[in-house]
Amino acid sequence: MSDITRRDFLKLLQGAGALIGVSAVATPVVAYFYPPKLIEMPTEPVLVCPESELQVGEAKIVEFGRYPAIVINTENGLKAYSAVCTHFACLVKWNPETKRLECPCHDGYFNAADGSVISGPPPKPLLALAAEVVDGQIYVKVGEA
Numbered sequence: 001m002s003d004i005t006r007r008d009f010l011k012l013l014q015g016a017g018a019l020i021g022v023s024a025v026a027t028p029v030v031a032y033f034y035p036p037k038l039i040e041m042p043t044e045p046v047l048v049c050p051e052s053e054l055q056v057g058e059a060k061i062v063e064f065g066r067y068p069a070i071v072i073n074t075e076n077g078l079k080a081y082s083a084v085c086t087h088f089a090c091l092v093k094w095n096p097e098t099k100r101l102e103c104p105c106h107d108g109y110f111n112a113a114d115g116s117v118i119s120g121p122p123p124k125p126l127l128a129l130a131a132e133v134v135d136g137q138i139y140v141k142v143g144e145a
Contacts, residue, residue, distance in 0.1 A: 041065040045132070045139035054078075054138060059094030062140065064129075069140050070094060070101070071131050072112050078131035080140045081115045087122040101126065 004012075042065045054060055059072040061083050070083040072094055081101070083091050090105035100118060101110040108120035115126035130143040 041142050043142070045134075045141040048131070048138040048140055051133050051136050051138055057096050057099070059096075061091075064140060069129055071138060071140055072101075074099075074112055076113065078133070078138065079112055079115075080129040080131035081110075082127035082129065084127075085122055086117075086124040086126065087120070092126065 046062060046064055046069070048054070048060055048062050048071050054071065054073045056073050056075055059070055061068050061070050064082070067089075068083040068091065069080055070092065071078060071080045081092075085092050085103040085105065085108050087103065087106055087108050090103050090108075092101045092103050092108075092110060094112075095102050100112055101115075102108070103110075103120065103122065106121050108122040109118040110116065110122070110126050111118055115128050117123075117125055130141050132139050132141070
């Protein structure tokens with residue numbers, strides 16, 4: 001077996017770097033044409049938590065198909081929205097001090113009462129979902145409350 005020269009070793013590193021570079025570009029292109037099967041919004045109501053766990057002024061994020069949902073117990077009752085900002089699909093968070101939904105990515109702010117845009121770059125309101133209490137349990141489902 002012959003010894004590997006410095007030049008051969010550098011050529012090997014160069015080839016490995018080129019292979020990594022090509023795969024870094026090719027992988028997203030292939031993934032675009034063959035996307036994974038995603039579960040869209042569920043057809044059945046999703047359990048959030050017991051009603052006693054979500055006090056007025058608090059919110060809870062739950063898995064809701066492809067994207068999470070956020071349920072807020074406001075002074076005017078339960079409100080539920082898709083937790084995905086309509087600007088660049090960042091996840092919104094509930095701010096109990098300001099009583100609004102906030103997107104930390106680009107300073108988008110939403111009204112908790114109806115999901116409308118207060119300020120920032122989001123072009124549309126949050127997708128409204130329905131929240132209901134059944135036998136002391138909070139559920140969220142597709143549809144408006």
